[in-house]
Amino acid sequence: MSLTTNTPSEKLAHSAIISFLGSGFAAVAALLLTIMVGRALGAEGTGLFYLAVGLFTIASQILRLGSNSAVIRTIATQRALGVKGHATSVLYIAVLPVLLISLGAAAAIVLLAEPMAGFFVDAGQQEDFASLLRQLAFLISLSAVLAVLQTLTRMLNSVLMFTMLQNVLLPAGRVALVGLALWWGMDAFEVVFAWALSIPFWVLVTVGILLPKLREDRKLRERRLAPGTTREFWNFSASRGVGAALEICLEWVDVLLVAALRSPAEAGIYAVVTRIVRAGQIIDRAMRVAVSPKIAHHLALGENNAVRALHTKATQTMILVAWPFYLTLIFFGQPVLGFFGPEFISGTQVLAVAALGIMILTSTGMLQSLILMGGRSSWQMLVKAISLTLSVGLNIVLIPWWGITGAAITWTAVIILDASICGFLVYRRMRIGLDLRYVLRSILVALAVFGGGWLVLRLCGWHSPGALLLGAVMLALVYLGAIALLRHWLGLGELKLASFTGRKKL
Template sequence: MRDERLARSGLLSLIGSAASALSALVIAVIIGNALGAYGTGLFFQAVGFFTIASQVLRLGTNSSLVRTISEHQAFDRRGETWRVLLIAVVPVAFLGILAGALVWVFSEPLANWLASPGESARLRPFLELMAPFISVGALLAVLQIASRMVNGISAYTFVHTIVYPTVRLVAVSVVVYAAGTAFAAFGAWLAVIPLWVLVSVGLLVSPLRQDWRRRSEAVEPLGDAGRRFWRFSATRAVGGSLEILLEWTDVLIVAAIASPAEAGIYAVVTRTVRAGQVVDRAMRLAVSPRISRHLAKGELAETRELHTTVTRAMVLVSWPYYLTLAIMGPSVLLLFGTEFEDGAVPLLILSLTMLVTSSAGMLQSIILQGGRSSWQVLNKSIVLATSVALNLALVPLMGIVGAAITWAVVGLTDTCIAAWQVHRRMGVWLRPRPLLPAMLTAAAAFGVGMGIVRLTLGTSPGALVVGLAAVGLVYAGALWLLRGRLGIVALWKEFPVLGRFA
């Protein structure tokens, strides 16, 4: 039953992640068509800076909350969850308020630093607008994780990964078509955050009140609990900050060096590619606890087998998406507006890179669950420094193509380092050969199939729809016929709940 519950959690996470990613893509489509590349660039430049600030200010509490509350639940230690949340919330809220005040006070020099020449006056109002929301955004991130642990995965998925992005989508859509400015659209994007803080608090009040009533005298002193909590958070705070910086610094550098219009095109390209990572995130949630169990027992062969099975599934799901982006890129970008066709070459580069990195599976999860979080911090530090250096060197010369080349170098470097560490230093040997049937099947269906569609029907949105329908049908048939050879049956055995949806 434990594996079935785990699979159900992974399936719910996949549904929620897919809904969230779809909402984000639809927002990009609406912004692109309503505001053009320039307005889209301003919007995502502001979103990128706000996301970095608010997510860094989580201070690694997401991992600590999961670890600490899970420990309390495992040992039936009641009456301590409310204290853990208090320990997490107070420093995050305080530092968030301080950071927001600093952004407000130094909005002018920040705008001069972040904006391309002549654009700082346009960016400054965005910084002033976001300043009071930074602490609220950081607080929401903490409350969402607490809700996941206290209210359960089903409630968390529905409220925070389906309803929340949908409400934001509606708000941005209404405002952008009514006002027609990037500033108004960003205001609507921000306005949902305090509303969802209230929703999160409402969800937490009852279970935390019950937890408070169960408190006892035989608990760890608050000071000791706080020190233990923040010791664990420190490493994850650094690692999480590096990850969010990696996700957004390229967009900010393009905006600062090139122009908001190029930043808008590049932001649309990167958001489109990142939407394919929903499968990776869902698989991590479903499989990471099992990987942790195997590694704790020294079961390297079992870890390798599980990783191979899951990676094969990831290839079967993600490769069709990335191959479609690589081959039918102009069709996809036309959905955002005609100006965005200029992103076809960067989209090709990023999509081909993701074919490689997605084939490596969950290397980062193995490193983290194996207790090597310091390795990940070092890895992310190296690739972030590489990203900043290459972007500063290539963007002035090549524009967004230079940013895409940097993405490719950084992604492949990160994957190669992690693969070496997992394979050689941890002893979890990687097995690329069992992945070949999945790769060949996806490449034959979507690589060849979408290639024929492009040659015969062109790159219009209509051709994209027809191609996806025809090739998708062929691919579904191939997966069914080859379900044993492709390891799909083995995946069903690993996670029996998936068989109900097959």
């Protein structure tokens, strides 16, 4: 008999580490792909590539219908209440509507490909772009189904399996296929098709992984599914689906508007900037994957103190890991952009503005997850609608005047508005706060070491890529030492033992 058991805190910490490593791999793969595309296709080709990828991603996210979050919430709530054996029912409830609606949407894309192409690209590229959209239509449908199936692997198999499928194997496959397409000298639109080509294969793999777990789960069934489960699932998903659609449009609308209102070349530079900045959100995505089911569990039982502890721990982790990256982008944006090609260095100022915006967002914690796992998907939908309206309006006004700098200013303004509204809803309406002592202390450590360190190095004349790499190693060592020395002041000792279980106050 084993003499040791994994505590809830240890299990969650293990999940967080796996999710972080997987998200880190996905972010590195995305950056590598961007470097490959940028160096091979230049600013204009990169703009066309990300224009098509953006449209693909928006359509795929919308066609998930918000079912991803509903799958996590439904299964986590059932487990918290002792309901077993209904994962197959949740699968049918989630996947069938997504499949049917996404197939209809694929047919609509095929029919509307030419007018869509006419809106985004010049006359000389419209025929090729319309042909690409027709080729991608069915793959967009499968991509929506794949996302739902992979979410089920998170709940039925393990965080490791989910992470391997979504954050390691799929991104690695895309890098390989895009690399081959570029090596063969394909143009931007052909490279996009190569990027999406592996989706049917991963659908089959994911189904094969799920089937044994679904059979095991059905053996645990003790009673029939509660009446109204389907209605509750899709009531939640409906508003979440609209919210997710608004969220993904918010993520890509600036790139699309830069392409439509300025040029593909400027869109390419701006797309590279935003991809770099979003790479720093790996810790946010890792925390969502690891912590969201636990948040749903505690909220279902009314354990707000445990949620507060989780939220504080997640926010601290996000700040301590992500802020050094964003501060590096602010002080050394030029050599970073130089890795993608000389055409992209003109986006240095834009990179600093965008990085500042994401730093603000990171410091507010997991507000979106708290709102969603608390069943308030309608709140999230309203917030995203307001944010998207502001984003479209400001971008239409500022992009023609200031180009991609106007898009970056809009980005930061929208982030501040979004975080302010969500913060009010979480802290005032849901009554779930943060222990600001530890959050502010984490901010101070990151600013002192990386903010102060990069400022000193810049004043000493360090500007080259070599200086960036050497400085990053030096500051990282100082940073780790500072965290180790200040761990009790930062509250990391208490957090390690108790924050994930909610058994002690921070």
